[in-house]
Amino acid sequence: MKIAAIGGGVIGGGWIARFILNGHDVRIFDPHPEAERIVGEVMANASRAYERLFQAPLPAPGKLIWSASIADAVEGADYIQESVPERLDLKHKIIAEIEAAAPPSAVIGSSTSGFKPSELREGAKHPERIVVAHPFNPVYLLPIVEVVGGGAAADRASEILTSIGMKPVQIAKEIDAHIGDRLLEAVWREALWLVNDGIATTEVIDDIIRYGFGLRWAQMGLFETYRIAGGEAGMKHFLAQFGPALKWPWTKLMDVPDLDDRLVNMIADQSDEQSGMHSIRELERIRDDNLIGIFHALKANDWGAGQSVAQMENRYYARGVTAEPGYPLRLHQARVGGSWVDYNGHMTEFRYLQVMGDATDAFLIHMGLDEAYRGQGLSAYTVETHIRHLSEVAAGERITVETRLLGHDKKRFRLHHSLLREDGSEVATGEHMLVHVDTNAGKVVPMQDVLLAKLAEIEALDLATAPLDHAGRGIRELRATEAAA
Incomplete structure (x- = not known):
């Protein structure tokens, strides 16, 4: 299978690493002057993580092939992952260049976190083969990917992404920002208010998440966690007991604090104090090692994301x-x-x-x-x-x-x-x-x-x-x- 990647930043580099570590050659185009360094560092962290995550023998890694143009990268490709910055005009330009050179049968997946498939397809020659394939960082470890667009292209994209250890979730109805980022934005918006109003620092908020409900979410998500909170009476009891509180003015989800220089500097200073002793690459490795430990625990219990690891290991063993x-x-x-x-x-x-x-x-x-x-x-x-x-x-x-x-x-x-x-x-x-x-x-x-x-x-x-x-x-x-x- 021939894979092409357009864009090699944080998300694009993660996609490249996942495909290569699963044995696929990847042709990449990225005009950024430091693209090779950035992708190389992502690849190094991804390789390190895979050797810690899987017990099964890994396939021989694919080759990373740098291309001088989009046309060169996508020629003969079966699957193309677009991961350029979130500007609709730029994505339209890139998709047009992809379509001018890629085979008509090639599936084009966009990593966009906000745009709908109908927006991406505007002006396309073969709009039906363009889908959203939105992952979460780090792409080489986190299995979930939101696939939006429906039809044969979404089915084919899901099949390909499953083969490299992802867990595609096809979203039947398109909506701005899909599902994951809408949930994250709600938490992010409230967190910004808590910092803005002097109620909590960035570290306090992160501690409440990582020592509290974040641990629950890592293995049971939202609804299953609340089902347990309802006790033996289950979800109906939980909704009856806590539902009325949703009308209380606890949150500010409909408003956004003004991200003026004061708030931006406050958040940046607090973040530097919290994590500034580590480089970004060090933080990525710490994050990866923590995720791997969680994956191993979930795998031992045959639960959640641990099932994705176990399924991938079975593929590696079978190979x-x-x-x-x-x-x-x-x-x-x-x-x-x-x-x-x-x-x-x-x-x-x-x-x-x-x-x-x-x-x-x-x-x-x-x-x-x-x-x-x-x-x-x-x-x-x-x-x-x-x-x-x-x-x-x-x-x-x-x-x-x-x-x-x-x-x-x-x-x-x-x-x-x-x-x-x-x-x-x-x-x-x-x-x-x-x-x-x-x-x-x-x-x-x-x-x-x-x-x-x-x-x-x-x-x-x-x-x-x-x-x-x-x-x-x-x-x-x-x-x-x-x-x-």
Whole structure:
């Protein structure tokens, strides 16, 4: 699939990063004199975030291709993301240039936060293929995207964006500023009044959000949160109890404070005092790490945005990573992060096990034990592990895992993982015995034929390769020593 990006600022750069990190080449046009630096810094933060967010092996990143013109960028494109400044006249000019060079079948998605599709389509040759695809920052992490415009183009855009881990929400009726920004503007407008009237500082307002309802919103949104607030009687009770308060003059949502120099300077000074000790790039990394922690918690509970992470990981596992054709299987790679090393600067023991566990998960998907299979209440549990530590590994190194199937029967199988540096030298090996279980009954049961057939196919490959002299030896020797004692 050919992707083009017109505009590489905060939002455009986030789109570029998400497409590239999901394996797509992106042609970009941005006349800004520092566009390459800005996009490069966004890419660096996005790559750092992805390696922390996903356990699954990531696809090989796509290429970033700089174009000298809009025409060059969009030639032959299947999907085009426009992210230029919020000026309707400018967007009309850019869309006209896109349409003059792009294939008629190309879908054009606009990142606009305020303009309606009907406004963007004015004067277009193929208006039906222009849709709003409005994301939220950081685009490479936050999955939601508002898709407005309807028709085949909206469906195609949603399909493409889903494939890169987004959660498209198609909005049936167009409205200024769509949905997300209208909600944000209501909170923003009230916050400006609170600062203007000397009731709160920027830090106080941010603390109330991030230590309070912001945590609830991150995982349950607005209506589900209030459903709980209604107690056992639910939403009807909540509305009956708190609905009358909506008529009280608590807010100033219909008025906007005058953003004169006094208020602008007050907000800027308070913001500098609150966060000025960090650069923008540092704040972005702090934000990303916090979001990743929330995503991991939500993923563990199979809830909200965590479901988007889990779905994307399943796609990555299903895709697999095969550095070379043939056998042993290469299904997982990992880069050693800074948090993976100890005081000696070497990868800690439990990270070896994590890499092998991730490689085992990749193998399970490869053999057919995927999300659909697990949905039947069946899975595989590791019951025995033996690791040999052969070499030290430093932060920043990339590890490739070679996996062999050492044998299987109807209820169990044994895997061997070899962790390799980029030069091919062996870092560690691990052996893992897994049993097939009925998770509902809590007992070992025979595998279904689809898994047994795949295991037989893989085992035939292993039997054709040289045996491993150390395979199983450590555990056998340990048991013999214990028996003798």
